């Protein structure tokens with residue numbers, strides 16, 4: 001169990017532990033996990049994420065391929081490229097960096113990935129298996145949240161968990177995970193979204209709040225109850241004249257306003273963010289070792 005420093009769930013620290021556990025596991029093994037990262041267009045955030053992921057692969061000694069394609073690539077060509085990696089035995093994980101250009105149908109692309117190499121967990125087979133509680137690739141961000149809760153001994157069984165946001169990559173999967181009937185989950189889960197009326201009525205009753213809405217400093221201290229555990233997934237760039245580059249990154253939670261009332265909280269940056277890459281690496285390792293669907 002991790003020592004709790006003040007009330008902060010330090011995602012950076014847990015991510016480092018996950019990475020060092022992967023290194024440990026790979027010691028003496030001949031398998032070399034392989035990850036294909038497909039980047040379409042030149043969205044600066046996507047460029048940055050792909051760079052961070054391939055750097056982490058290098059640190060772990062994984063085989064990684066960054067395949068850059070122009071924004072103008074035809075969908076059929078992209079699908080063909082994915083099929084190539086599906087059939088490449090040196091590749092155990094295929095990741096398509098989102099978002100894709102509007103001309104390309106995202107679902108067609110995600111479905112083209114062999115679900116046994118879908119380390120992002122976005123293929124409908126993995127999404128479906130997650131929902132019914134079967135072994136599958138769990139999307140990296142929700143997997144990271146679960147890992148943080150587990151390592152900080154946050155019990156969810158019988159608790160009220162409120163998830164803010166219903167995206168396919170964070171809100172829905174984390175809600176489904178925590179809803180499962182097992183001792184590490186078993187929560188009463190409420191999912192709120194932009195159509196939720198009187199949202200504070202839900203957040204005030206929550207023992208655990210997972211905020212993933214993409215609205216800077218949205219959750220305030222007067223919206224939560226005393227002792228709540230807050231997981232802040234949001235990554236929002238806001239102007240900050242005192243910062244060197246004129247902006248800073250904040251979460252969906254007003255950290256300073258909530259801090260006095262919480263029992264635990266993740267900071268932004270340094271909370272969920274670092275966990276996402278660590279869990280992607282873990283999923284790639286699991287794939288290479290045939291732990292999810294066999295080899």
Ligand SMILES: NC(=O)c1ccc[n+]([C@@H]2O[C@H](COP(=O)([O-])OP(=O)(O)OC[C@H]3O[C@@H](n4cnc5c(N)ncnc54)[C@H](OP(=O)(O)O)[C@@H]3O)[C@@H](O)[C@H]2O)c1
Nearest residue numbers: 141165166167170193194212213214233234235272273276
């Ligand atoms: N740390 C990480 O590694 C990581 C990973 C993924 C995402 N993120 C960050 O997490 C945030 C959410 O991303 P996402 O991709 O999950 O979300 P998304 O696809 O942008 O969806 C946002 C969700 O929030 C809901 N929402 C928006 N405004 C709301 C409001 N005022 N009250 C209640 N619900 C509201 C939306 O409702 P509707 O469905 O009704 O539109 C939607 O379900 C973003 O800041 C993103 O950058 C971080």
